[in-house]
Amino acid sequence: MMPRKLVVAITGASGVQLGKKFVDYLPKDIEVHVIVSDNALTVESFENKQVTLHSSDNIAASISSGSFRVDMTAIIPCSMNTLAKVACGISDNLATRVAAVALKEQKKLLLAPRELPFSAIALENMQKLAALGVIIAPPVMGYYSESGSLEEMEKFIIGKWYDALGIPNALFTRWE
């Protein structure tokens, strides 16, 4: 089976480590492209050897074109700035461009907006995108999976994101 192509963009909100762990726990048979801003992460910090790193400034990267045929895109964490741009169709960097490509190609797009509380503008942007089929999945803690540590809580959230994208995982204890 051909490996599926996944793009993960890490934007300037709190929770950069969640985006990094989302990449690190991925199954090996997925082709992973990661977009990082210059101050977010370094090349060495990824354990998954299949990762291709792209600078968010590199608007000419392969993944910028719909013809590259990315299967799913995730922005984790997603700043309110990036959320607003995606909701308005602005593609001024590689992260916002890949989101626009996912929308136009009608591929899976997951956004993990990170802010607390959310403003009415942010909620309006989320509502608009959710109505277009975008998966709006903020990093919300769940207390029913018996997570005893921060690491387990993070695995629960990442596992829920994988579930939403159809990526098999056993990262958390499911409710039985």
Ligand SMILES: Cc1cc2nc3c(=O)[nH]c(=O)nc-3n(C[C@H](O)[C@H](O)[C@H](O)COP(=O)(O)O)c2cc1C
């Ligand atoms: C320490 C720090 C923490 C921040 N946390 C958040 C956050 O949790 N959510 C958010 O929407 N913006 C947050 N911001 C603001 C964004 O970084 C800022 O809006 C930036 O322009 C986002 O750019 P980007 O969307 O291109 O990554 C934070 C900024 C700083 C300096």
